[in-house]
Amino acid sequence: MTLMRALKTGFGAVSAATLMALPAVAQAAAATPPVPNKGDVTWMMVSTILVLMMTIPGLALFYGGLVRSKNMLSVLTQVMATVCMVALIWVFYGYSLTFTNGGGLNDFVGGFSKAFLAGVDVNSVAATFSNGVYIPELVYMAFQMTFACITPALIVGAFAERMKFSALLVFVALWVTLVYFPIAHMVWYWGGPDAIGDAAKAVAAATDEAAKKAAAAKLDEVKADAGFLFKLGALDFAGGTVVHINAGIAGLVGCLMIGKRIGYGKDLLAPHSLTMTMIGAALLWVGWFGFNAGSNLEANGTAALALVNTFVATAAAGFSWLIVEWVVKGKPSLLGLASGIVAGLVAVTPASGFAGPMGSIVLGLVAGALCFIACTSIKNALGYDDSLDVFGVHGVGGIIGAIATGILVNPALGGAGIPDYESKPGELAVAAYEFGPAVMAQLKAVAFTILYSGILSAILFKLVDIVIGLRVPQEQEREGLDIAEHGERAYNM
Amino acid sequence: MKLVTAVIKPFKLEEVRDALTALGVNGMTVTEVKGYGRQKGHTEIYRGAEYAVSFLPKIKLEVAVETALADKVIEAITSAARTGQIGDGKIFVQPVERALRIRTGERDNEAL
Numbered sequence: 001m002t003l004m005r006a007l008k009t010g011f012g013a014v015s016a017a018t019l020m021a022l023p024a025v026a027q028a029a030a031a032t033p034p035v036p037n038k039g040d041v042t043w044m045m046v047s048t049i050l051v052l053m054m055t056i057p058g059l060a061l062f063y064g065g066l067v068r069s070k071n072m073l074s075v076l077t078q079v080m081a082t083v084c085m086v087a088l089i090w091v092f093y094g095y096s097l098t099f100t101n102g103g104g105l106n107d108f109v110g111g112f113s114k115a116f117l118a119g120v121d122v123n124s125v126a127a128t129f130s131n132g133v134y135i136p137e138l139v140y141m142a143f144q145m146t147f148a149c150i151t152p153a154l155i156v157g158a159f160a161e162r163m164k165f166s167a168l169l170v171f172v173a174l175w176v177t178l179v180y181f182p183i184a185h186m187v188w189y190w191g192g193p194d195a196i197g198d199a200a201k202a203v204a205a206a207t208d209e210a211a212k213k214a215a216a217a218k219l220d221e222v223k224a225d226a227g228f229l230f231k232l233g234a235l236d237f238a239g240g241t242v243v244h245i246n247a248g249i250a251g252l253v254g255c256l257m258i259g260k261r262i263g264y265g266k267d268l269l270a271p272h273s274l275t276m277t278m279i280g281a282a283l284l285w286v287g288w289f290g291f292n293a294g295s296n297l298e299a300n301g302t303a304a305l306a307l308v309n310t311f312v313a314t315a316a317a318g319f320s321w322l323i324v325e326w327v328v329k330g331k332p333s334l335l336g337l338a339s340g341i342v343a344g345l346v347a348v349t350p351a352s353g354f355a356g357p358m359g360s361i362v363l364g365l366v367a368g369a370l371c372f373i374a375c376t377s378i379k380n381a382l383g384y385d386d387s388l389d390v391f392g393v394h395g396v397g398g399i400i401g402a403i404a405t406g407i408l409v410n411p412a413l414g415g416a417g418i419p420d421y422e423s424k425p426g427e428l429a430v431a432a433y434e435f436g437p438a439v440m441a442q443l444k445a446v447a448f449t450i451l452y453s454g455i456l457s458a459i460l461f462k463l464v465d466i467v468i469g470l471r472v473p474q475e476q477e478r479e480g481l482d483i484a485e486h487g488e489r490a491y492n493m
Numbered sequence: 494m495k496l497v498t499a500v501i502k503p504f505k506l507e508e509v510r511d512a513l514t515a516l517g518v519n520g521m522t523v524t525e526v527k528g529y530g531r532q533k534g535h536t537e538i539y540r541g542a543e544y545a546v547s548f549l550p551k552i553k554l555e556v557a558v559e560t561a562l563a564d565k566v567i568e569a570i571t572s573a574a575r576t577g578q579i580g581d582g583k584i585f586v587q588p589v590e591r592a593l594r595i596r597t598g599e600r601d602n603e604a605l
Contacts, residue, residue, distance in 0.1 A: 268544050331538070376541035
């Protein structure tokens with residue numbers, strides 16, 4: 001595999017060189033820009049498209065089917081418009097705020113050095129998780145863009161059927177800027193395996209005391225150039241904290257601040273089309289392979305592990321919810337099955353490249369049962385109207401998955417272990433697993449994300465409420481948001 | 494003339510129509526309705542939300558007949574629509590003062 005890649009790289013360089021004049025060969029040899037592997041590039045482009053499909057139409061239909069027919073279009077519009085708006089914000093400054101060095105604030109957020117994609121062109125590359133393996137930065141940027149798009153779209157479900165469209169757009173623009181980009185930076189921004197590996201090699205190669213000291217300082221500097229939660233040692237393979245806890249908490253805060261739907265707990269607020277919901281859940285599952293296995297950033301064994309985990313944890317969670325519901329409520333429902341599937345996808349997200357398949361199955365079984373309890377008993381006991389259970393599925397599932405990742409990464413439990421780029425630079429070594437620090441790092445990241453997202457979201461909701469008003473007038477809510485806000489009807493039959 | 498109104502189970506409509514056609518009834522009006530009697534409703538559960546759905550779908554069938562035919566019509570509907578289970582429905586009979594066919598202007602029994 002490695003030999004093949006080396007051969008291909010060499011061949012590519014030679015064939016490119018034959019097209020150029022001889023002096024150019026010398027230049028290219030001096031700079032040796034990393035040449036991305038075509039398989040990796042292809043896989044990452046496919047993954048990018050798969051994650052977009054999760055949101056539109058997957059998430060949109062999953063949510064849309066769960067509302068009443070008079071609000072169907074409002075949900076579809078809110079999800080799709082969120083994708084369009086965030087995609088633009090992402091290339092304007094979101095990518096830069098997330099994945100560049102933020103100077104004095106670098107622990108928490110990036111800077112503006114790549115605003116409007118400055119310097120991101122067909123030749124720039126982004127690091128993966130393997131030494132010497134790179135992908136085009138444009139692909140990396142586009143892949144991460146789909147994550148920025150889906151996260152605020154997830155929140156839409158919490159206050160569906162009553163949120164004002166203009167207020168939603170303003171909230172989402174503010175939320176991605178002040179909550180999503182910083183959290184993603186804190187968890188995912190780092191120098192990459194080669195930066196650490198090369199610095200570690202320099203330490204080993206240093207001969208005298210002064211050189212060793214300088215090299216060690218350089219290594220510390222490279223390691224310090226990362227987000228706050230990354231440096232805590234928090235593991236989040238594909239976005240358990242960044243995407244799901246983040247969106248789940250924002251959703252909970254949102255539905256508490258906007259208030260219950262008219263008729264909640266009294267009128268029939270039944271889903272208008274569970275058929276749509278089933279189609280949406282299935283598209284989410286398929287697309288999620290791009291989300292999780294794509295998060296490996298290259299097409300190799302770890303991507304395959306993430307793929308298998310995304311299969312089995314999801315199957316276990318769907319089945320788990322179905323069975324628990326059957327026992328507790330008397331009937332196994334399609335909505336229960338679909339909800340369990342999404343809960344499993346959420347829970348396995350942070351663990352997908354770290355846990356083993358059997359560990360993932362246990363995670364899925366636990367997540368399916370606990371999310372069922374969260375969406376039924378806990379929600380009813382607390383009395384909040386999270387219309388489509390954003391908190392019960394994404395918040396609770398995300399928290400379970402994040403904490404479990406710290407346990408299931410243990411090689412003794414079949415996990416892949418925590419990569420160590422420093423002790424044997426250039427090799428994919430695995431650090432010795434210690435339960436306490438591993439789980440503690442996860443707990444700290446979960447607690448931090450809950451607090452950060454919770455507090456910032458509350459401030460932003462309040463702000464938008466004062467300036468625009470979060471909620472449509474009563475008569476519009478009764479009439480339905482489709483006619484009142486968008487001037488059209490989902491079904492003219 | 495009598496107006497016979499029957500509220501029946503939706504899947505029984507075809508059998509009732511056949512039985513009435515056999516009696517020589519030439520037309521009827523059917524409406525999809527919702528309602529409940531002794532059958533009450535059922536419970537629907539969507540995740541944590543439980544809804545008692547009291548109104549069940551039924552078919553309301555209206556047929557105007559000559560007074561002489563009314564008893565036979567009632568009997569035919571009763572035997573065709575009965576399953577013996579709760580929720581089979583009800584029949585109401587009212588007198589009809591006048592009837593008129595719009596196209597021809599025929600009146601009363603002629604118009605039925």
